[in-house]
Amino acid sequence: MDIEQIINLLSKEVNTFQAPIKDFEKIQTKEPFKVLVATILSSRTKDEVTSQAAKRLFDRVKNPEDLEQLSVSEIEKLIYPVGFYRVKARNLARLPSALKEVGGKVPDTMEELLKLPGVGRKTANLVLSRAFGKPAICVDTHVHRLVNMWGFVHSKTPEQTEDALKKLLPLHLWSQVNPTLVAFGQKVCKPKSPRCTCCPLSSWCSSSTIDDPNSSF
DNA sequence: AAAACGGGGGC
DNA sequence: GCCCCAGTTTT
Structure with missing residues (x-):
């Protein structure tokens, strides 16, 4: 199998995995501002937690002007308990002014997105894809780990993996x-x-283990 | 009880 | 490159 076949296969099965991932769709409006904020919240945070926090925040905040009215501590309370919620609250408080400096709208280029507080390469790639439908690949630790384990790339950094993919x-x-x-x-x-026993790739994957004590799929 | 975790930023 | 941010989940 090649990596293209694997992505195709797994993308079909992904919703059958135990405790299906909460669709990002539920908080995704395609409004670039909301997508940006939700994506910032999502780093190092599970979808369900991100989703709840985003709902609370979007109840009060529809645009940068709304966000500007909130204090850091108010934002903290709204987004808790996403990972690094204090850091993110500080960054979100700075977001409205940062957006003004890049033209007032959520940018649709990597270069401009990286100027925003709390937005690095991975977050920027997700925003490009989610908000603007641009081709982009977010290589986080899972993506990096898996494609290297399978041997499709041999890379040290996520950037190298991204280019290779x-x-x-x-x-x-x-x-x-x-x-x-x-x-x-x-x-x-x-x-x-x-959980190799319930993995659709187990017969192909060379890392697959024979025994799987945790299988209760 | 300790380590890891879907990342980013400051040094 | 190293270390911090933080609560939650996994080991």
Whole structure:
């Protein structure tokens, strides 16, 4: 199998994994501002927690002007308990002014997105894909770990993995890579306790273990 | 009880 | 490159 086949296969099965991932769709409005905020909240945070926090925040905040009215501590209370909620609250409080400096709207280029507080390469790629439908691949730790384990790339950094994957996959699959492999990495191919017994790739994967004490899929 | 975790930023 | 931010989940 090649990486293209795997993404195709897993993207179909991803919703059958135990405790299906909460669709980002539920908080996704395609409004770039909300997508940006929700994506910032989502780093190092599970979808369900992100989703709840985003709902609370969007109840009060529809646009940068609304956000500007809130204090850091108010934002903290609204977004708790996403990972690093204090850092994120500080960054969100700075977001309205940061947006003004890049033209007043949520930017649709990597270069401009990286100027925003709390937005690094991974978050920027997700925003490009989620908000603007641009081809982008977010290589987080799961994506990096899995594609290296499978041997499709041999890379040290996420950036190298991103470049390699872009050469291996057709454009239309780029947006599938992160959501598919993150869900797979969380629910099936977990770093310390892979559930190979219920993995659709077990007969192919050379890392597959024979015994799987945790299988109760 | 300790380590890891879907990342980013400051040094 | 190293270390911090933080609560939650996993080991």
